[in-house]
Amino acid sequence: MSDTLLKLRYRYWPDHLLGEILSKRWTETAIPVFVLIVVALVFSRAIPGFLAPASLGDTARQFGEIGFVTFGMALVILVGGIDLSVGSMFALTNFCALFCLNILNWPVPLVIVATLVAGALLGAVNGILIGYLRLRAFITTLITLIIYRALYDILILEHSNQIAAAFPDTPLWNFMGGGDVFGVPSDALLYAALAIFGHIFLTRLRPGWHISAIGGSRRSAYNSGIPVRSVIARCYVASGVLTAIGALFFAARLGTVGGDIGTGLEVTVLTAAILGGISLGGGKGSVVKAMVGTLIVLLITNGLTTLSAPGGVTRMVLATILVLAAVIDIRWLKNRHRIISKVYVSPTYHGMPALPSTAADSGTPFAQNDRLRRATAIGVGRIEAPEDVILDRNDYLYAGSRQGDIIRFFPPDYERMEVYAHIGGSPLGMAFDRKDNLYVCVGGMGLYRITPDRHVEKATDETNRSLTSVTDDSRLRLADDLDIADDGRIFFSEATVRYEMHEWPVDGLEARGNGRIICYDPATKTTHTALKGLKFPNGICIAKNGQSLFFAETWGCTVKRYWFAGPKKGQVETVLDNLPGYPDNINLASDGNYWLAMVGMRCPALDLAWRMPGFRRRMAKRLPVDEWLFPNINTGCVIKFDDEGRVLDSLWDLGGVNHPMITSMREHRGHLYLGGILNNRIGRYALPDADPTFVQYDVRWGKQH
């Protein structure tokens, strides 16, 4: 009863989603957005009319002014610095605009240009000091803060009366200060345009990427040829210009040069940037984050002002938010990977029938023996990780290697070897097509093809994205084994979409149906997913009838048959169930049956653990990876089965002395060739009663000369 409940709970409750959602980059923006919604709700409850259109229009106008400054700050933080002088620059450029307009009586366009240039110059001082002279950003901009402020104080002492006396009345200036388009304030329009440009700039354009790269790691950016100093300097100039834009709108709206303009602006803007999730120290941030942060801060300060809180309270609230946001940001950055790795592994219930006996005297076809120990070894110590082996019709022996090569051994003694082709990744399953092309499943890369003249081509590395999955599963992560149907379609398995190749034991610990079978059609060059939700689908072999294929589910300990053509098209039926081990590759045998490699043997401990998801989750959370339960791979075993699912024979290397963990076997001219993904050799076992003329290529594609 409780077992059934457990089964249902793990069958229908999507444990794996939490880790996948947390792995997404957008969750980092989701948190500030959530805070924004909470803040808006709280204030709209406390203050009637807080979110009314009129109030929102005012907020939008201020939002624009502060928003430009936040953009500048965000840019500078993104490149790994900080700009505390924005408040003083704001005051100075505000003064510059009003001075040019009210006292010099310049036309508005010229005023705008002059103000922007002033902002750029002020920013350039910071930029040269920090970018080229490599001063500390924080302390330097703190100093320019007081220098600029002192300048401002001296200037307004002389000119404030003149500025206050003049009332410029030009349409453009008035539009900047108070105009709107369909109720959207003028500065908010420009802000939106700039935000779109900024987003494209940071995510799609090379200079934007340079900025993030420098913020992420200054030294690496330098080593990869990015002009670090000038990019940094230009960021500060940009900060100055953006501040000047904000100041222009401010000047147009209020037209005053009061003593406290821009004081404390740097803290507001800094809070906005950090709160939005732009990481202090650089490298991580986006336009959306800057916008969300600005909105939150603006709502809070406006709300507190409306509630007529004393200035000290606003100060305290801002300081608290600033530190809290910084702490959360820093802790999150530091522990993100740890948190994700803790919650990512989400074991599920996987009940299996009682383990069938494999004892030597059990009388079953699985009875243990040591026949495989007699196998001779090919290429000992010269080849690493031959996951699959295949022979062509000229008796050459091919195997993949850990280094991403396809190695070829020469007949008849297979002593001499050469690198046939280099693909990269981890070459796994292999198959020849009708035209002698060697198709290879490459872990981490996809499906590749080596033409007879040794040319490496990509066949496919993506399939259709499933609509319901959180992670993008369109890319192939672990293409494992393949076979080619008579019509040329290639069916291959992808063992898991949730883990990388070297993490395959973790997928076993999870025992969830993460794998799929994918079909690639060379005729149309299209790829689609045929079956999904499989427990580590591994070996694939087209059945003799040509309308179906056998596939092994490693963690399911089953072999199933999938009909891809004929009257039963689309159906899946179980062929072998409750195997004593974990099945791997399947290949043809000379007597019309099928060979099946066992990558490892089941043991009661893992079987029991598979029925206890909670236990495995605790294990995954509390123990280091190398202390987790691991499937037994110290035994070598190959079995033979027929179309009806009867096991006929089994060959063992019981202690795994010569050939443990056999992942593939291929029959060729009376011998069985054995591959193993962790082995340093290829086995060659003489089959006593096999057809000595059997060549898989000829059986599959007919004899050719």
Place this chain on the structure above:
Amino acid sequence: MMKIRLSQQVIVFILFVVLFVGFSAFLPGFFRSNNLLTLLQNVAILGILGLAMSIVVIGRGVDLSLVASLSVPAGLVLQMVQYGHSVPAALAAGLALALAFGLVNGWLIAYADVPSLFTTLASGLFLAGLGQVAFFKIDVVQWSAALDGLAVIGRGTLFGIPTPVIMFGLASLAVALFLKSTRLGAYIYAMGDNPNAARVGGVPVRPLIVLQYVLAALIGAFAGLVLAASINSMPTRIFNSTLIYDVILVVVLGGIGLSGGRGGVLNTIVGTLLIGTMLNAMTILNLSYSAQNLVKGLVLLVAILADSFVNPRNEETAQQGDI
């Protein structure tokens, strides 16, 4: 490379002597015993704050909240006594506030890994806001008669020397002893030199960072009491002034590199004398507050530039996010 290595402290001292002699010769009213006493008295507070800052800077940090810990705990003591609380109770409250403030600063920097500049910028704002909102009725808290027993720390003279200066001397002695003669002091130098190496070498880096900020807050509060005693009140708006830049100037000009691990109390004293002389001369020259700030800012900029050439940042031990 120079053959004769002039340490920065010597250069600054020579600079101070030159300035002092120059001002004495050309600035009427500078070299008068009255003015010199004022100079010393003004400089004393700056010097005590400089001591607090130097402890932090030697350990590769910065404390921008020093002015807040100068004004708020001392202001709290004054305010409580005004309200009629007993002096010990008021002192205990002020001490507790400074202690708690230092602990929070230190915890945020050491355990939450927030950069020190950033933490202290925000925490200073917070403490100043707290004082404004919760403690003080008006911006200037008056010295009550009940506190007069304590006034000796800042009022009057001893052997002709103003007591604030004596307090500065005592504090210098204590800090010098701490830095040079105790194991903790040596640890702080090691930590400032290379935090990772210190950690590997078994130095309890995080508790030490907390200790630094606690010490800084306590010294700051002490400076606040001395200031309040000497001017008979605590102007809490001092937080909005540029005093903190003067303190940084003292430390950087004195030769305590911002990259940590270098310098000592002597540097602070020399820096204090130089800055004090400069400020005093500017006051006599009747420069406006803004103009003074401008000059200070430019001098500070030059000092930081020089510092970055004399003590370049160590890229090996600089941390990501160290801004």
